[in-house]
Amino acid sequence: MNAKLFDAAERATGIRQAVDRAIEQDTVQIYLQPLYGTKEHRIIGAEVLARLHDEQLGFIPPDVFIRTAEHSGTITQLGEQIFAKACRFAARNDLQSLGIKWLNVNLSPIQCRDNQMAEGLCRIAARYGVPIQTFKFEITESTLVYELRLRQNMEKLLAEGAILSLDDFGTGYSNLMRINKFPFGDVKLDMSFVRTYFNEANPLLPAMVKSFQASGIKTTAEGIETKDMVEALTGLGCDILQGYYFSRPLPEQDFLAYMQNQPQSFQ
Template sequence: MIVLYGKNANLAKIHVPPVNDIRVMVYNSKLLTESNEKRDIELELHHAVIAEQFEVFYQPQLSLISGKHIGMEALIRWNHPTKGIISPLKFIQLAEELHLINQIGLWVLKKACTQTVEINELFGLDLRVSVNLSSVQLQHPRLLQDIKEILKETGLEPRLLDLEITEGSLFNFEKSSQILEDIKNLGIHISLDDFGAGYSSLSYLKKLSIHRLKIDRIFLLNIPKEEDTLMTSIVTLGHNLNLKVLAEGAETLEQVNFLKTIQCDEVQGYYFSKPLPYSEFTAYLDKYLNID
């Protein structure tokens, strides 16, 4: 039961937690401030899409076997004209609410494909780029056609594109698995991101058309202070399913050595580099190749 009083009751109502017990939410000026701030950022986000105020940052991914770079993850940032770089944590959920996420996601995909072609041509490499695919995009009826058009327009080979999905995006499993199968048939790689952070069902792993598991960064937090048999088990599970396994969030040499010990295939994290804007990422690669 929710009881509302006062002329600002509607404003208070939207802040009532979605639970079934009795709650009282009293209006105060903080609610008005938060409401105004959200309204402002909504307007700014619409403008950001039109003005293409976004930027793609890249974080390198390396093979733990060869030690060489195998690719990079493309990560969106909002380059606000007055507020500077804004993390996706602050606007992606809002973009979903405003039905802007598909438009933004396709922009990121096209930009990442374009810049990956440039990077590979510049350095003579064969790097694969990983791009996040939201649950909204995964269910969009034009997804497959949009991907085909972007690959054709940018010239990126399908094998050099890796689309990352999360467990949460598979709420309609039958439909999602068929879409992933169609994407895989184009020659595109698919990774299951943040594996282990949600409520994983091992049964669906055998049915999904994926190439790689990305272990959530939370599993590396206490290493090497604690032995993590669970992480070892995830790597073994991935290998038994003929999947590559990449660990996210490596920040120390000890963690990297641990991953090598448990035969994890690939890694990314701050130990190698934080996410970098395009110009800094190319400078990073140039330095790495000269050292190598």
């Protein structure tokens, strides 16, 4: 094995050990990124995002440690810990007084293969006394291949009042016929898909927004960085906007301070 391969293998082992430590010690943190409602002209929600800082390796990017947990089979435990922290945040803070309608939580495709996933999430929410309808669960389109188990989990969550969102639409897997087979209340347009519209004047994005509107599905656009993007996507009919124009993901206390001091309008 050459030096580069050895270094890569050594780092992969280190990351796996870091993820195992984080799960064992329950040290993965949650950050929150604001979600802006175009009709309300204010922040109406937040996406819960996981962050891992290891004492030995430092900051490990989310896509890296989540992929590692998926490969090692620990993603369900990690996902439940992240959701528990989201529930704890909701239980400790009056979201309604902050103007927060819901918190978005990501579900891994591996989690969705577990036919006990929905029951597990409901148990965690009940433990903290938080209604499951507090949450909008984001599911990537690659998960749709597990149709039977996914549908069972979705039906259970919907029965409890949760909202289901299709994440990363426009990344290459998109199939409207397949999407329409599932009870999504929201579709999140991937930032690469959104930026292509502004960089190349691609007419596909407006057509997709209109199609979802006709089906009664709300749309969330990611990657918003400028006022012009806010105005254009609001004009197209997007319901929710997310991106650095409003805020980067924030630690819990910083997010609370942001919500208490946010501008009256971003227009």
